[in-house]
Every structure is written in structure tokens, then in C-alpha cells.
Amino acid sequence: MSLADETDETTRPLLRSRAVRIAYWVSLAYLVFAAVQLVLAVVQLVTRLARRHSGITLSWDPGFPAPQSAHAQVAGSASLVPGSDAYFTQMTGIVKDVPAVSIVFTSLGDLVAILCGAGAAVCIALLARRISAGEPFARASSIALIALAIVVLAGGEGAIVLHAIGTATVGQVAVLSPAEPDGMWTPPGTSTPIFALWPIGVAAALVALAAVFRAGAAYREDSEGLV
């Protein structure tokens, strides 16, 4: 036992902290869940590729304008304002001949999102382990937080980009429509965002937290051997 361990009375209650133990076990449980999700995602990728010519369940943003009558009057309930821009943003159906590249990119996005969650769980488990060992300001804690920031930033943005590429490569999904002159209706499709702010915000917060832990480590070092 080091001198620092012996004198670190302040962190001793952390050894019995139920919240830290729960965080540790929840992280481990999430890792198991992520492993199952990973297997299911790979199975889904293979299955979708094998069945893409006969039809696979697909959700997409059709960018389809909501039908609205200019003169209809609705009373007594919330209603769409005639002439406003309203669109259906998601359709789900069994679609055949979806490009393989679209299926692959969408599944890769799912895999990256799962791995991002798993990476976050590993970092939180390591952090909880350090804290429950009575060493919250160990060097490993700030390293775990920096790693967590990188995982969230790279994984979060990566998953969004891959999903966007997957969606973009679907192009347009044609729908049979007897009302159309050629019996076919092709919604215009809309662009999918390829960037999100939340991973940057979360990563920045984690980097700031890592700085706090580094400062804590410096204070701890300074008070070693203080009785």
C-alpha cells in the first residue's frame, strides 16, 4: 500500500459507493447487450444482402408533400395550415432491388453506433473501477475520459455519415400509383444530415471533465503524506 493510499481518507467512502458499483455493472451489462446487438447487426446485413432482390424492409425519408386542400376548413382539432410546407419524413415498406452499397453503408452505420456505445461502456467501466478503488484522480481516469470523448466524437459522427451515405445511395424508391399517368410515382427524396452537433458537445464536456480529473490528480499528489 502506498503512502498516498494510506492517507487518502477523503476518497475512502467511494469504496462503498453503491452508485459507482451500479455504474460499473450497468456498463458491463451494456457491453453484453452491445455484443448481442453486434451479432444481430451482422446477421441482418447478410440477410438483407441475400434478400435484396426479393424485397427487404426499408425505412426512408420520401420527402413527400402532405396532401392538403386549399379550401378545407377543419374545426375542433389541430389541423394543417393550407399552403404550408408539410412533408412525410418517413416511409417504411418492403422494397426490392435496394442497392447493395446502400445496405452495406446503412449496416456499417449501425455497427459503428453499436461499437461507439460499447466503447463508451468500456470507458465508464474503467472509470467506475478506478473510483471504486478509492483512486478517482488516478491518471487512468483522465485517460479513460479522453478516450471516451474520442469514441463519442468519432463514433457519433461516423455513424451519422455512414447512415447518410446509405440513405443517399438508395436514391428514389418508386411506388406503383394508378393515379399517375405512367402508373408509377417517385417521391422526390430529401437530403439527410451528415453532421450532428451533439457528439461535439458531449466530447467537449468529457474533455473538460478530464481536465478537472487531471487537476484533481495534481492536488492529490500535492497532499500525499499530509496528516
Add this chain to the structure above:
Amino acid sequence: MAGVHCRLDELLAERGMTLVELSDRVGVSVVNLSILKNDRAKAVRYATLTAVCAALGCGIGELLVLTD
């Protein structure tokens, strides 16, 4: 090089007191008092010094002495 020696062991023996009893009286853990007793402390709080001296009925100069 001169160092600081803590005479806690001698003072406790003179008063027939144990480290555990002193710990109960001053509210400082046995672990920390042991560090102080074995000259392994790098710094001492005024509060610790005051409480130990009050419990032992001694002055700071009797508890801590400069050694060669």
C-alpha cells in the same frame, strides 16, 4: 541533511497511552497517526498538531524535533 523527527512513540509511552486511544481522542485516523509516528509524514495540518499536543499535554517542540 537535517530532518524532523516525531517523538510520538516516546510521548505515548511516557503517558501509557496507545495509538488507538490517541486516535479516539484527537479524531485523526490510526493510519495517519502511524505515518506521523514513523516519520513518514510530508506535511502536518495545524489542526492535527494542535489536537495531538492538546491530547498529550505537550508543546510542539516536544513532539517534533530537528535531527541531524
